[in-house]
Amino acid sequence: MTYIKPRFRHPELPKNKIGYAKADYEGAISTLCAGCGHDSISGAIVQACYELSIEPHRLAKLSGIGCSSKTPTYFLSNSHGFNTVHGRMPSIATGAYLANRELIYLGVSGDGDSASIGMGQFVHAVRRNVNMVYIVMNNGCYGLTKGQHSATADLGAQSKTGSVNPFPSIDLVGLALELGATFVGRSFSGDKTQLVPLIKAAMSHPGFALLDVISPCVTFNNQSKSTKSYDYVRAHLEATATIDFVPHKEEIRVDYHPGHSASVELHDGSVIQLHKLAPHWDPTDRNSAVTRLQESKIKGEILTGLLYIDPESQGLHDLEQTVPQALNTLQEEDLNPGAKLLDEINESFR
Amino acid sequence: MEQLNAVNDFVVRFANVNGTGSASANNMFAKAIFRMGIPMSPKNIFPSNIQGLPTWYEVRISEKGYLGRREGIDLMVCVNPQSMAEDVASVKPGGYFLYDNTKKLHPQFIREDIHYIGIPMTDMVMHQYSDPRQRQLFKNVVYVGALSALLDIEFEVLAGIIRDQFKKKEKLIAPNIKALELGLHFIHKHYDYPLDIRLERRDSVKDSILIDGNTACALGAIYGGATVAAWYPITPSTSVVSAFGKYVSKLRIDPETGKRKFAIVQAEDELAAMGVVIGATWNGARSFTATSGPGVSLMSEFLGLAYFAEIPAVLINVQRGGPSTGMPTRTQQPDILSSAYASHGDTKHILLFPSTPAECFELTASAFDLADRFQTPILVMSDLDLGMNEHMSPPLAWDDSRRYDRGKVLSAEELEKLERFGRYLDVDGDGICYRTIPGTHPTKGSYFTRGTSKDEYAKYTENGDAYVRNVDRLARKWETAKQAVPPPELYQSENRNAYGIIFFGTTTYAALEAMDLLREKGVELDAMRIRSFPFNETVLQFIEQHEKVFVIEQNRDAQMRSLLVNELEVAPKQLIPILNYDGKPIPADTIEQQIAKTFNSETRKDDLHKAQVPAS
Numbered sequence: 001m002t003y004i005k006p007r008f009r010h011p012e013l014p015k016n017k018i019g020y021a022k023a024d025y026e027g028a029i030s031t032l033c034a035g036c037g038h039d040s041i042s043g044a045i046v047q048a049c050y051e052l053s054i055e056p057h058r059l060a061k062l063s064g065i066g067c068s069s070k071t072p073t074y075f076l077s078n079s080h081g082f083n084t085v086h087g088r089m090p091s092i093a094t095g096a097y098l099a100n101r102e103l104i105y106l107g108v109s110g111d112g113d114s115a116s117i118g119m120g121q122f123v124h125a126v127r128r129n130v131n132m133v134y135i136v137m138n139n140g141c142y143g144l145t146k147g148q149h150s151a152t153a154d155l156g157a158q159s160k161t162g163s164v165n166p167f168p169s170i171d172l173v174g175l176a177l178e179l180g181a182t183f184v185g186r187s188f189s190g191d192k193t194q195l196v197p198l199i200k201a202a203m204s205h206p207g208f209a210l211l212d213v214i215s216p217c218v219t220f221n222n223q224s225k226s227t228k229s230y231d232y233v234r235a236h237l238e239a240t241a242t243i244d245f246v247p248h249k250e251e252i253r254v255d256y257h258p259g260h261s262a263s264v265e266l267h268d269g270s271v272i273q274l275h276k277l278a279p280h281w282d283p284t285d286r287n288s289a290v291t292r293l294q295e296s297k298i299k300g301e302i303l304t305g306l307l308y309i310d311p312e313s314q315g316l317h318d319l320e321q322t323v324p325q326a327l328n329t330l331q332e333e334d335l336n337p338g339a340k341l342l343d344e345i346n347e348s349f350r
Numbered sequence: 351m352e353q354l355n356a357v358n359d360f361v362v363r364f365a366n367v368n369g370t371g372s373a374s375a376n377n378m379f380a381k382a383i384f385r386m387g388i389p390m391s392p393k394n395i396f397p398s399n400i401q402g403l404p405t406w407y408e409v410r411i412s413e414k415g416y417l418g419r420r421e422g423i424d425l426m427v428c429v430n431p432q433s434m435a436e437d438v439a440s441v442k443p444g445g446y447f448l449y450d451n452t453k454k455l456h457p458q459f460i461r462e463d464i465h466y467i468g469i470p471m472t473d474m475v476m477h478q479y480s481d482p483r484q485r486q487l488f489k490n491v492v493y494v495g496a497l498s499a500l501l502d503i504e505f506e507v508l509a510g511i512i513r514d515q516f517k518k519k520e521k522l523i524a525p526n527i528k529a530l531e532l533g534l535h536f537i538h539k540h541y542d543y544p545l546d547i548r549l550e551r552r553d554s555v556k557d558s559i560l561i562d563g564n565t566a567c568a569l570g571a572i573y574g575g576a577t578v579a580a581w582y583p584i585t586p587s588t589s590v591v592s593a594f595g596k597y598v599s600k601l602r603i604d605p606e607t608g609k610r611k612f613a614i615v616q617a618e619d620e621l622a623a624m625g626v627v628i629g630a631t632w633n634g635a636r637s638f639t640a641t642s643g644p645g646v647s648l649m650s651e652f653l654g655l656a657y658f659a660e661i662p663a664v665l666i667n668v669q670r671g672g673p674s675t676g677m678p679t680r681t682q683q684p685d686i687l688s689s690a691y692a693s694h695g696d697t698k699h700i701l702l703f704p705s706t707p708a709e710c711f712e713l714t715a716s717a718f719d720l721a722d723r724f725q726t727p728i729l730v731m732s733d734l735d736l737g738m739n740e741h742m743s744p745p746l747a748w749d750d751s752r753r754y755d756r757g758k759v760l761s762a763e764e765l766e767k768l769e770r771f772g773r774y775l776d777v778d779g780d781g782i783c784y785r786t787i788p789g790t791h792p793t794k795g796s797y798f799t800r801g802t803s804k805d806e807y808a809k810y811t812e813n814g815d816a817y818v819r820n821v822d823r824l825a826r827k828w829e830t831a832k833q834a835v836p837p838p839e840l841y842q843s844e845n846r847n848a849y850g851i852i853f854f855g856t857t858t859y860a861a862l863e864a865m866d867l868l869r870e871k872g873v874e875l876d877a878m879r880i881r882s883f884p885f886n887e888t889v890l891q892f893i894e895q896h897e898k899v900f901v902i903e904q905n906r907d908a909q910m911r912s913l914l915v916n917e918l919e920v921a922p923k924q925l926i927p928i929l930n931y932d933g934k935p936i937p938a939d940t941i942e943q944q945i946a947k948t949f950n951s952e953t954r955k956d957d958l959h960k961a962q963v964p965a966s
Binding site for chain 1: 384385557558559560561569572573575577578580597601602604607608609610611612613614615617618619621622623624625626627628629630631632633634635636637651652655745746747748749750753754786787788789790791792793796797798799800801802810
């Protein structure tokens with residue numbers, strides 16, 4: 001294999017609305033294991049950003065520590081990135097978002113990073129509705145340290161070394177729903193058709209958008225008794241609906257059979273089209289999402305797709321009532337009250 | 351009985367029950383003295399408790415302007431039966447014990463060598479007020495009224511303070527003044543007044559203000575341009591962010607829309623608070639946190655990241671007694687080493703040591719410039735005494751011609767001209783590299799920020815040479831910082847004496863007074879106040895120019911001394927620790943006695959040594 005990514009581009013590669021080719025959204029060559037689910041997710045991110053015509057430098061990618069958190073190197077080379085410390089990406093993303101509300105924030109984390117060491121920060125980022133996409137590349141194990149069970153490993157799942165997980169798993173999707181998350185989705189790294197529109201919808205959502213993406217670890221967690229292996233996940237997938245994301249001002253072309261489709265309009269005018277709806281489920285009703293999730297858990301299914309969306313979501317800046325311009329663009333005149341006012345303040349302390 | 355005979359030079363201590371509203375009455379007492387132009391210094395000695403435990407408020411009045419603590423109570427105002435035994439015992443012979451004699455004083459509290467002033471405060475307020483809460487509050491005002499007669503506090507000054515305080519609740523003015531009068535008239539009727547300790551108006555406070563260090567730090571952060579504050583509540587730093595919140599809600603609101611030009615995040619813990627700060631500064635805003643020792647321990651992980659990834663940050667460390675949870679409501683300077691070297695690996699941080707509220711303001715504002723200039727965390731090392739007590743301070747000062755120093759940040763135009771951007775490339779040779787803010791340029795200037803080792807172009811590497819180049823450059827940056835941080839303050843125009851003393855932060859008040867006390871005894875010392883770490887050349891010179899140097903600090907292990915020995919490679923024996931770590935602000939007499947003792951034994955040793963050297 002080659003370790004150098006060619007920078008040669010065919011001049012007639014298709015371009016998106018702002019004149020960027022898909023290659024402009026790519027990153028360095030991945031150093032993850034061949035066949036790693038995470039690389040497919042990176043590919044879906046590239047595709048989503050290309051299709052949404054995002055200017056790469058207007059997106060900031062952030063991650064914690066672990067295999068998943070290495071991936072931001074492998075997409076969007078022209079975006080600023082921040083590989084933070086283990087489990088602490090949510091707080092860094094919160095600060096970054098507060099400093100500049102105008103960028104798109106894409107957080108990438110793993111199951112160890114989010115469901116164990118970073119659980120506290122994950123929970124509070126959800127609660128504050130930080131305007132960001134939060135992708136958990138969920139493989140149920142610690143890859144970089146050779147395959148220990150993580151907190152999302154299912155009860156009874158067996159690791160490559162044969163140890164059986166005696167603890168119930170933490171379901172980040174269920175947890176996020178309980179916490180009041182405003183956008184909750186789950187997908188599978190092997191299902192780009194579902195994942196790309198989900199990422200696009202998440203990027204357009206004004207608030208915290210969680211995407212829990214089951215992403216098999218080919219090296220440590222792809223054996224027959226794992227519940228996060230390619231085979232197991234494929235055999236147990238159950239989708240709520242297939243999804244189309246229609247950005248603002250684009251014509252909605254597909255016509256769905258009545259009773260089998262629904263659409264959710266977002267604040268910016270874009271629309272999420274859902275078809276082949278799961279029974280007893282309404283994407284804007286939190287209770288129905290919780291119920292549907294519990295039902296599939298009992299049946300042993302992995303429920304994927306958009307599970308819940310609050311179309312009225314308000315991000316942290318709106319909750320904090322900050323000025324519309326980015327705080328990092330405020331100048332000294334805006335920030336410094338000046339010597340005369342300080343004299344008045346001094347006087348109040350006499 | 352001993353006579354005290356003191357004008358404008360005595361200590362009054364109030365013994366109250368926490369949560370009974372005594373603070374505002376006691377503050378009124380202190381402020382009245384301040385408004386009479388007499389230097390004074392109030393200290394709160396309070397428990398980690400909401401209601402019920404003993405709390406003390408101590409006011410030292412000093413015409414000479416000594417603002418440190420002084421041992422020995424001249425007048426004790428005791429309204430707390432819980433602590434009465436201790437309170438009676440703490441009064442100086444010839445001193446006064448003012449108490450509520452609604453109940454008769456138990457004979458065990460009677461001393462022959464002090465005066466007792468009984469005032470039936472509970473009885474008086476029972477008759478005057480019907481609301482139980484008012485009774486409790488006004489009882490405190492009654493003793494202030496009594497003190498105005500006993501100590502010659504100008505009544506009009508007290509009334510003026512009440513009028514200012516209740517500007518927006520006018521109907522409370524009259525009953526408060528009534529309570530003052532109750533106390534005043536009671537003394538007029540039953541006791542000789544004034545006492546032989548009393549006040550006389552002076553013009554010694556000039557343009558000083560009376561303010562706590564935490565409020566001054568908060569104002570420093572506002573003037574320094576901070577837009578994002580992130581914190582987790584912890585005594586004694588909490589009031590930094592509450593004061594920030596109070597002032598930004600007046601000073602940083604868009605007049606047309608009512609929208610905020612700031613964001614305050616009360617984080618889930620100190621780790622997250624520091625993370626928010628780093629995220630915001632990485633993204634080009636100015637941001638800070640305020641915490642205390644336990645918080646610094648939790649923030650250490652992120653401090654290491656900010657040091658190694660080179661991200662500006664400002665942390666105000668209002669120190670309290672450690673280790674662990676320690677003494678949460680008592681003062682110390684115990685985080686010198688843990689702040690200087692916070693986090694694993696070869697990590698060091700710039701520290702600033704304010705000693706007055708005016709300096710809290712100035713150094714906090716400057717911390718944002720230093721953080722941007724050096725792309726690293728700056729820790730402002732305050733403490734509980736400085737942060738939570740009011741201090742007489744020079745006014746806060748800002749020069750409108752001053753501009754923020756945002757350091758080496760590349761604009762889109764500058765990036766456009768650049769062939770290749772290297773985030774960790776030392777272009778200027780000073781160890782400080784150029785940084786970019788996310789979103790600046792479509793194709794240039796983006797890089798991957800990380801806490802892992804990297805090369806000059808921010809690319810991950812485990813190559814030993816690249817690693818060494820990077821950490822050696824960080825050391826070079828540290829050398830550059832030595833020239834930029836605030837220099838020490840020297841208290842002599844030239845060093846004349848064989849012995850010197852070093853102090854910093856709140857130890858300053860007591861140290862300067864101790865120097866005067868020692869001078870009276872014929873011991874002359876040169877002095878230096880450290881204002882920052884890394885130590886610059888002057889610090890080393892001062893130590894080298896003296897045979898022995900006393901290092902005064904408020905912790906057990908002489909941490910500043912360790913830092914000096916470690917960083918400057920001076921002989922440990924040259925630095926003699928003078929320590930106070932009982933949680934109360936260090937008093938001048940403690941310093942004076944310890945120095946005098948050591949000084950005597952050291953000079954004896956020297957004499958002995960000289961005697962043993964045969965004459966040539």
